[in-house]
Amino acid sequence: MSTDLGARALHLLQTVFGYPAFRGHQAEIVEHVAAGGDALVLMPTGGGKSLCYQIPALLRDGVAVVVSPLIALMQDQVDALAEVGVRAAFLNSTQTFDEALRIERQVRTGDIDIVYVAPERLMTQRCLDLFEDARISLFAIDEAHCVSQWGHDFRPEYIRLSILHERFPQVPRIALTATADQLTRDEIAHRLQLTEARQFVSSFDRPNIRYQIVEKTNGRKQLLDFVTTEHAGDSGIVYCLSRKKVEETAEFLVENGIKALPYHAGMEHAQRAANQARFLREDNIVMVATIAFGMGIDKPDVRFVCHLDLPKSIEGYYQETGRAGRDGLPASAWMAYGLQDVVLQRRMIDESEADEAFKRVLSSKLDAMLGLCETLSCRRMRLLDYFGEKSGPCGNCDTCLVPPVSFDGTVPVQKLLSTIYRVDQRFAAGHVIDVLRGAPSERISQWHHDTLSVYGIGSERSEQEWRAILRQAIALGLVTVDHENFSSLKLTEAARPVLKGEKKVQLRQYQKPVKQKRQTASPRGYAEIELSKSEQEIFDKLRWWRVETARAHGVPAYVVFQDATLREIAKVKPGSLDELRGVSGVGEKKLASYGDEIVALIAEMA
Template sequence: MTSDIGSGALHLLQTVFGYPAFRGQQADIVGHVASGGDALVLMPTGGGKSLCYQIPALLRDGVGVVISPLIALMQDQVDALAEVGVRAAFLNSTQSFDETLRVERQVRTGELDLVYVAPERLMTPRCLELFEASNIALFAIDEAHCVSQWGHDFRPEYIRLSILHERFPQVPRIALTATADRMTRAEIAHRLQLEDARQFVSSFDRPNIRYSIVEKTNGRKQLLDFITTEHSGDSGIVYCLSRKKVEETAEFLNESGIKALPYHAGMEHAKRAANQARFLREENIVMVATIAFGMGIDKPDVRFVCHLDLPKSIEGYYQETGRAGRDGMPASAWMAYGLQDVVLQRRMIDESEADENFKRVLSTKLDAMLGLCETLSCRRMRLLEYFGEGSSPCGNCDTCLVPPVSFDGTVPMQKLLSTIYRVGQRFAAGHVIDVLRGAESERIMQWHHDKLSVYGVGSDRSEQEWRAILRQAIALGFVTVDHEAFSSLKLTELARAVLKGEQKVQLRQYQKPVKPKRVSSPRGYEETELSKSEQAIFDKLRWWRVETARAHGVPAYVVFQDATLREIAKVKPTSLDQLRGVSGVGEKKLTSYGDEIVEIIGEMM
């Protein structure tokens, strides 16, 4: 980066966006793109990806074009930029013809710094001709993992974005995503013709997020206990696999006194948009959703993300849990997971219309997800390892805080595998466990399974313990579920060595679920403690922010994030000059809100 670009970038960061210094690789990325270089950027959610294209767009001549699949969020993104004095607009299907003409004219005449456009709109001859007739500073391809057919958010229209390299060879391109393993990263580079682009890969670690995965017994009740114990009054997201479960869970939480809204693709568009707007603009709302919700959600104070169903892959899990704690404050990623989740995900892969190669990739990704759930070691280490990053035990996940008990499970595993074999590999989990435990069911008597040598050999363990062992047998690849034969359990080739005693098996000891207790802040995280007087100022500023955001028609965090309000409460600025030094207060916000804030501080001193 030349010194001129470097000083210009830092000046914009401080005066426009209100931050004192760049974080991590931001400065290098900004300098590279501002100088005309192409880049592929992997940076965790909350790491400041948007600054990596916003500042170069302001430094370079012309308008920066941001390609994003998030039509529903473009208005909020444009509003947030307007709050800091950046001239931004969008082009999408929600606009009237007159509005579209106005924005197109602004692009042509150079009246905008940034314009957001969906990939479908970009591909139209009209839009491509508009950009060819305009001075374009750069192309930013946001949510670039959408180009990957192996990914969890594949969008077919993203594949056609290679046209940018062909039609605009002199315009720098920056592709950004929070989630991509090596295979997905290679596919992004190939499909967007960014093989020669410089790659910037930040750490995937989110140290402020506490990861916990519990044995699912009564998922909704466990969820309620978790929220009321750990996150009462906080904003959060709960992910469910089906639309029906979304509706039922939201209703259950509301009946239990927690303000919850549903969100899924089957809802009317207007209702879905209204619920999303409420979640973004109001505080203390829990959004219960399918994975149709969340990409691009910039709400910084989401304190927890929960999963009531097993995600399909670690990428999906990481992307979804990454929506918690974008402000850097402590947050939780909690999941309830059981045997039925494994069976259901396997069935979805087996019954999909994908080719065998694609099914193998999906199965491999699910195996990695199961490995994360069943690990005896630090979950964060396992998570980061998946993305090719080494680490040491974090001290801030459930397996670090309450280490699981492992035991030599070779004999119980042999009992389970033998029982599956003895019943002819023709029965589902419930029947196999009944045989193991010596149950006297009508079905067992009907099939004379009470006469088998394995009948009752597992009577010393509860049904829940055997389900945990079976789940681990599936995760370890000893057992598969045949969905074409009524979910019957079948042995794999890997089971042979265990049955013959040639392979030992270490298992995770079943722990009876207990009601969660509030735990301390993450190790290595320094809580911003406020004194009684500072807390009073912070609370007053938050009320002021709610009213101000409502008047401006924007989410509260667009006015100021909690972290900025906390710092104001600690600094207690009595002049605009003192307020100018607070992180998150740029010149435009100082002009817009400075006098009011100084007045509030003065009243409370």
């Protein structure tokens, strides 16, 4: 690898993108790809993946082709590059024939540096012929986990991308993703014919994100308490499983004074696109969405991501929570989780049309997700361990900040298992818990379950406590739910040694939900730029200036400058263009475009 290549790469990073130094594996990746090597890159959201192909694109001769499934976001990606002086364009179905023709001419003549295409567009004969006629510098395959049939976001059109290796063997390829366990990683390499590519795996840790999972009682009310207490006035995303729940939750938040918008695949395309545009371009909006929303969302100042329903896998959870705090400032990942979530996810697997092998994979992924929810140890340790990364307690998740109480739950679990057995494994959770607690009901009398020896043996515990114990018993694989038989609870083989007293069970102690209190612990290894009163006034003025400037340019505010850059400007208070030049995120093009205005604004407030 030439030293000259590294020096040129660093020069571009500083002068074009305005960053003083590469982070993590970025420098190695950039040099490797710029020198013509293939790469598979795993880097957490917010880790700077796009620079890993954007800088090689500028270092190599020709046009870089970025394959992305995100047609709705291509315009913003191109706008962001234009702001720093990079010639970029996209080819997708939103363009007129004449617009596409103009971009195709630019690709052929090399008048642009980067072109974004969707995989479906790339596979057309017209597009492949175009790239064969042009000088292509590299292919970047973004969101590469979409190629994995075992992954959480499979896109069939991605499988055909192996054609790039066959038709363009001399062009380097870089595949990038934020989320892939070893199984998914191997599949990406195999399907994209990148088995010989160099792999770069960064730490999956996002130390600025605080993870918190609470017992679900009244999910919407708990969500409202969390947002108003912890994140009033912040941008955030709330994920729900169903379209109906998205609509109802957005409406509930609006009724309670929060600027919330819905987003799901059942909405009219124009309305969905308008809501996404508002979320990207305005501050302080909460997007309530199904998982149809979010991949590739580049908004750096999302301060929280909430889940009102249990995600299907840790990959999905990590991908979704990773949309918070891309700017490196403190952010929250909050989830409300209850027994019904476990039952619903199990039912969705049982009722899916997948074959048995695939159902087993889905079940193991759900088990890992349940393990994260029920863990007695640090959540971040559990999360990172899933991706094969060892770490110590983080000090910035709920189980570190308020350690859960564990207890020997063998006897209560035996009571639960015995009750399920005594009612012939034919009844759902509510009925079983009523029998346990000795709660009188017409149904219990009708089945004579008030005469059973187990009737009332759990009267010392509340319904919520028993629901927590049952949820953990299901998560531990002692109990299963028969969805073909009215959601009746059944014992598994693993329940036998527990019933016989041959195996002990450790459980989390049920905690009554408490009103949210603002936490003050700082993430380990992270120091937020604290602003004085005068600096905060400058920061607020800069944000107001940014909103007006972004509106005038027709781009999202963060494309002009990110909050982290504005905070640093407020701290430095540059009195000249030279002083502003040293601020992270201020490249030469932005210095030329906005430098005089910012220096004048600082001078006004001096």
